[in-house]
Amino acid sequence: MKCKRCRRSEAAVDLPSHNSAFCPECFFVFFRRQVEEGIRKFRMLSPSDRVLVCVSGGKDSLVLWDILSELGFRTEGLHIDLGIDGYSARSREKSLAYAVSRGKELIVVDLRAEGVPIPAAAKRSSKEECAVCGTVKRYFFNRIAAERGFTAVATGHNLDDEAARLLGNLLHWDSDHLSRQHPLLPESADGLVRKVKPLWRVSEMETAAYGFLKGIDYVTEECPMSEDATSLVYKKALSHIEDEMPGTRRRFYQGFLHQNRDVPKNSVALDQGEETPPVKCISCGAPTYTEICSFCRLKEKVTKTRGRS
Ligand code: SF4
Ligand SMILES: [Zn+2]
Ligand SMILES: [Zn+2]
Incomplete structure (x- = not known):
């Protein structure tokens, strides 16, 4: 099949949801335009921004870093080593290798050194790994960005992630x-x-194709804690619908954003369940709605339990 844009080269990426198929060069143009449009639509970023890109070592975050750099934004990466045996070392290695290959700065936070590796922190606080991981990651994304003068934090959530979250x-x-x-x-x-989330308009398949065609080397294994994640059930359901009716996922999520035109307020209240004026955490100074922020409370719990065991 020929590329539907240039009509010369062979198509390498088939996109039924856009009723299109592109050769690599035209696919890069398509992908870049989708991301640019996603940024422009909500005026997410401007050329004066300093962007902290959250890099897990997986395809979405490395593709995000790649495309934001290509679009000319000033970026640095932040990798959080979750302290999960084997998987975390491999993820860190891929993140570092990408940064070195592109001459980029990568900030690494090691949760073992911080006293809250995810598996142990979940066990000691009797919480789900992913819930603990969410709290810890949100905390460090904001803390590192605020401490080092970044004006925006970017994460690699794509259309499939956001549509699955919406369905849930x-x-x-x-x-x-x-x-x-x-x-x-x-x-x-x-x-x-x-x-x-600049990748909100591109699907997981499109992100994977971009990563592959650009030769980006990323961790292909899933986080071992993701096995029970309910988001995978929603993703599977949406993939089934998408296979039968291409384009439904995009219409589902874009329709939602169209109905909810107001950009919501950013708030730590969601994490802490309250809507009172925020204060500074007495332990670390982070914005919080309780005396001690959820991260410091978690850390205290983990440290105390470790002391007893
Ligand atoms: S699957 Fe859960 S533990 Fe693993 S990275 Fe995602 S949120 Fe964190
Ligand atoms: Zn082409
Ligand atoms: Zn705190």
């Missing part, structure tokens, strides 16, 4: 999460740095 929120009629689900959360007066 709708199935549970979770109005709180629904009202805050957006590719842009602006900076807040209480010390939260702007959060953006």
Whole structure:
């Protein structure tokens, strides 16, 4: 099949959801335009921004870093080593290798050194690994960005991630999460740095194709903790619908954003369940709605339990 854009080269990427197929060069143009449009639509980033890109070592985050650099944004990477045996070492290695190959700065936070490796922290706090991981990652994304003068934090969530999250929120009629689900959360007066998801218009398959064609070497294994993640069930359901009716996933998520035109407020309240004015954590100074922030409470619990065992 010929590329539907240049009509000369052989098509390498088939995109039924866009009723199109592109050769590598035209696919890069398509992908770049999708990301540019995603950024432009919500005025997520401007050329003066310093962007902290959260890099797990997987395809989405490395592709995000690659495309933001190509679009000319000033970026540095942040990798959080979760302290998961084997998987974390391999993820860190891929993140570092990418940074070195592109001459980019990568900041690494090691959760073992911070006293909160995810498996042990989950066990000692009697919480799900992914819940603990979410709290810890949100904390460090904001802390590192605020401490080092970044104006935006970017994560590699793609269309499949956001659509799956939307389906989950709708199935549970979770109005709180629904009202805050957006590719842009602006900076807040209480010390939260702007959060953006520039890949919200591109699918997982498109991101994977971009990574492959660009020769980006990423971790292909999934996090071992993701096996029970409910998001995978929603992704599977949406993939089934998408196979039968290409383009449904995109219409589902874009339709939601169209209905909810207001960009939500960025707030730590979601993490802590309250809507009172924020204060500074007495232990670390992070914005919080309780005396001690959720990260410091977790750390305290983990350290105390370790002391007893
Ligand atoms: S699957 Fe869970 S533990 Fe693993 S990186 Fe994702 S949120 Fe963290
Ligand atoms: Zn072409
Ligand atoms: Zn704190």
